[in-house]
Amino acid sequence: MKEIPIWEKSNLTLEEAAAYSGIGINKLRALSSREDCEFVLWVGTKRLIKRIKLDEYIEKSYSI
Template sequence: MDIVRERELNVPIFQKQNLTIEEAAVYSNIGQHKLRELTADERCPFVLWVGNKRLIKRRQFDEYMSRAYSI
């Protein structure tokens, strides 16, 4: 694989705009099950649906977590 292409695939989590459920779980130390539960609500401000795949909007997720007392 080309070195430039390999660097593109290894973007650090804190530089990504959207995270997978797995990445968000590592990033936040919140379980994948809980993240799926939170993002199942259609009013969830930090979920982005791409077909059947859900992504976590990192900035909105950070804002949500900074205001949350408990989840």
């Protein structure tokens, strides 16, 4: 099975998103637990991070 590079995936696990963005897993978990979070995708109880939306969120943010 061929592994897809992180920067080509549309949705990332918390671990992948932390490695990709440099933001800690606990901080990503706290941010994605908010009701108004636009970069989280829930698949049942599994939390996935929308990579492009996360990039947009980081671009707009001054501090996290």
